[in-house]
Amino acid sequence: MTGQSGSGRHGVSVVLTVESADAALAETLADLAAQTLDPARFEVVAVVADDRAAQAVASWRGTVAVPVRTVAVADARSGGRRWGMAAARQRYVTVVEPGERLGPRHLELLLAAARPGAVAVAPVATRTLDGARHARTRATVQLIGWAGGQTTFAELPAAAAHGLGRIVETECARSVPADLAGEPLVAWWAYVIAAGELRVRVVDDVLGATVVEPAGPATAPERVARHLDAIEAVRRLDALVPDAVPALDRVVELEAGAIGALVNGSPEAWRDASSAAEARSIARFPRAELNAGAARDLVIAYAFAPFVDTSATVVARRVAVGGRPVDVVTQDMTGRCAVDPAADLLVDDVVGLRMVVGGPPAWASWRHIEAFTRGAIEQIEAREALAGRYDSVYSRAMWAASHVVGALYKVRHPEVPWVAEFSDPLQFNAEGERRLGPITASAIFDEIEAACAARGVPRTESRNLFEWVEKIAFALADEVVFTNPNQRRFMLERSPVPALVPRVSERSRIAPHPTLPARFYDLEASDYRLDPGTVNLGYFGVFYSVRGIGDLLLALDGLTDEQRARVVVHIFTDKPDDVRPLVAAHPAAASVRVGPYVPYLEFLHLSTRFDWLVVADARVGAIHGVNPYLPSKLSDYRGSGAKIWALYEPGSALSREQVDARSELGDPEAIQLALERVLEPAPDGLAVTPPADRGAR
Structure with a gap:
């Protein structure tokens, strides 16, 4: 069955593919009936796969003023979208799935944003497994940031993510090859946007236009599989629209991040999802994005892989042996340490977001350490604004700056456990000489000192960086880690604040450097x-x-x-x-x-x-x-x-x-x-x- 595009009619055809009649379909039909858009400016093209579905749509049609037409097909999932596009009569078209929940102004706002040569986009809210709704996915946040604006697909790959809440010219949608008709909506929209070189326009009223996705599969593994299906489908587009590969890569990153968010907080579910991804051998799979979506723990390591530094390597080993996803905040060590790209192989399986702070690396310069601390906290707070508070924070020193960031984070978020590890004593070097690093006037120093004072810890008078860092870790960390008993004894006997020794003795543990598994x-x-x-x-x-x-x-x-x-x-x-x-x-x-x-x-x-x-x-x-x-x-x-x-x-x-x-x-x-x-x-x-x-x- 074919239809006319009706290019002179500035309206929208809603293609609804229906496999069965159920409560999810009833919810979506009710939302379509409640739309504020003039019924004369939109139609519903229902592509149905069985008699019960056809009867449900026919019964609903008799209760609304909106034009409703039915197209019967053998398989609504694989070919329904294509037949629906062929039957569409309005100038613009959107795709809706049973179970989607549409606000009353959804179609009105999408159509107002629609333009020739562009795709209009509304943000998508997702449902958790218990049925609750949330809208803090990275794709949604990206779209909200572009509310009322226009950009390119390369700049806003979220235009294809989720695959819902999009509207485009009908003729453009009909250009999709037949063999892509049954692909997941994410890949289908990615092709439409990339092949048509469409601009991306985001609706003005993102709250009013938000669409809530269908509940989808009931179990996390099934939902992971759906995201992996989408990723594989997007990867197949590389050969069809090679100029758009960078944008397609970013779509894949968003889908991988969505998998991480789905298994967030469950190491077992994260490992299962990682194994499922590896089993598919997907080209250029963005493992870091999956990890970042799942990471609930933060590692603060001033030096970290791929930089060549003993401390960087030991932290990487800790992370690798830990076997759970983590985000890392670190310093750009360019100019101070050589780079070994292969060192990233130690941590690629588990590291998610790397928050790298620029500026000159420094061992004892308070000015540079303070700049690192500010930059690290700024990036951490930006990350937490998207993904919520971390469950734990771990920092490790030889580089003293790691513990300064850990202490400031602990001061501002006392509810989050902080683990501080010392690889070696900080106050003294191997030759027995006292290390010196003067601390100049600083708001960061004052803020941390005030928190220590609130715990009854005496104020530091010497203003020596290395002495002070030992003190703040002893005073504020929930757990202090030493690599051997002699080190603990040595550092506690020379504690900058002897009154802290009982606290550290009670809260410390010995953890020798980890040994990597044989595969490494x-x-x-x-x-x-x-x-x-x-x-x-x-x-x-x-x-x-x-x-x-x-x-x-x-x-x-x-x-x-x-x-x-x-x-x-x-x-x-x-x-x-x-x-x-x-x-x-x-x-x-x-x-x-x-x-x-x-x-x-x-x-x-x-x-x-x-x-x-x-x-x-x-x-x-x-x-x-x-x-x-x-x-x-x-x-x-x-x-x-x-x-x-x-x-x-x-x-x-x-x-x-x-x-x-x-x-x-x-x-x-x-x-x-x-x-x-x-x-x-x-x-x-x-x-x-x-x-x-x-x-x-």
């Missing part, structure tokens, strides 16, 4: 050459005044020529040119190779190829009274499957770790003896303590 060790292969037929030992680490491998070199010197020929020590460090001359001075230099650090994921894979991995303590016991450090490399080594040899300082955290072998620093003879045992053919090598359970590889 195979993400990026290394072609670094290891000598076959020799015992290969790997050492990855930074050298400074209290950490080195001089004892190991001396032990190598003590071996016979024949023994040294059977062992190679591979050193990877940040300043290899400084280390090579030190090694060259030793008789054992031929048995040592020195090179630069390799990218983190390559390092993980390379670590699996060594016979032994060497980890060394910093020698700080005499300086600090207790060694508060636990090398982060140890946790990486644990996942490699290689044997671990610890060179420890007595009483350190490393000295108590379960490893395959241990030797005391300062005793090169004992280390030489251990090396000799490395070269013995016994299958258990020199395992003098039970090996740690590193999991199957």
Whole structure:
């Protein structure tokens, strides 16, 4: 059946595809009957798939002044839209589904915004599974922001999202190819807008024109599947309208974000949705958008992947092992740290929104830290305005600025739990020197200090950044995390406010650096050459005044020529040119190779190829009274499957770790003896303590 477009009639045809007669259809028909638009300016074209549906529409037709025509088809879902367009007689057309709820002025406002060469759009409210309504989707917020305005599809991809509340010239709608007629409405409208190069006009009265979508499937998995169907359909448009691919990508992002919002608050539902998306192998699937929609937890990490920094890597590992979606606020570390794009593979599965603050990165400049704090809070508040308050906040320092943001957030949102982790003591460096960073006059400082004072915490007089950051975390955080017991003891004995020690003791926990699952060790292969037929030992680490491998070199010197020929020590460090001359001075230099650090994921894979991995303590016991450090490399080594040899300082955290072998620093003879045992053919090598359970590889 065909109809005339009636180009001289500035009216709208409402195409209603009906698969069955039910309460949802009755609701939509009642809303159509209540429209304020003159009945002479619109018609209803009902495409029906069975007799009961046809009878329901026929009965309703007898009660309204609106022209109603019925088109019978075998399958209303796959071909109904196309037949409805063919039967439309008004200049403009819109698509309505049973179960949609339309405000009385919906058609009137849409038609008032309609223009040739444009699509007019009204925002869409969605229903939760319990039937409640809300309208805080990203697509809806975008549309509301353009109320009464006109723009392009590239600028406003929400013009296709949801697929409801749109009106366009009938001839334009008829241009959709037959094989797209049954596609989800999101993809159908995306094609109409992109192929027709239509402008996007948003209605003036967004509240009056809002349409509430049908309830849809009853279960979350079914609703996830519907969004994934829409994403797959939009992806199929890439080849049909290649110039519109950037806009189509953003439509897909909105749909992925809608999936995240749907499973929001349920880690199990998020994992199921993620698995469902992966099973479809959708090209360029925006996993970050799905995660951002689901994220209820915030991570504050001044340094974060893909920047190359030990603190950035450890936070990324925490996030990866956590296994739940998070948003991250971080600093742009350009100019301070190198970039390793592959490092993002650590967190792509779980990180949603990345809120990156610009400006110069700074270790101790209060002016720059304050700027970071303001920028971070501004972006966090903008995000929460769209998605609601976070359920928890976690920050981690070596970079002190992370805890400044965490503290200010906690002051302003005391109901949200804040977890503050210290990787190392902040007040003192490894050489025992006090770190200094003056805090100048600052509203942020005063606001946080006032909150501390309200809790009975004495005011900070020294205005030293590093002392102050320890204080505010001890005073305000709901939980304080240390990486080892020595670190906790050291920091509490030197607490800037001794009165806070009982509070921190009660609220703190020990959480060693996490070990990644085995799959991360195979993400990026290394072609670094290891000598076959020799015992290969790997050492990855930074050298400074209290950490080195001089004892190991001396032990190598003590071996016979024949023994040294059977062992190679591979050193990877940040300043290899400084280390090579030190090694060259030793008789054992031929048995040592020195090179630069390799990218983190390559390092993980390379670590699996060594016979032994060497980890060394910093020698700080005499300086600090207790060694508060636990090398982060140890946790990486644990996942490699290689044997671990610890060179420890007595009483350190490393000295108590379960490893395959241990030797005391300062005793090169004992280390030489251990090396000799490395070269013995016994299958258990020199395992003098039970090996740690590193999991199957």
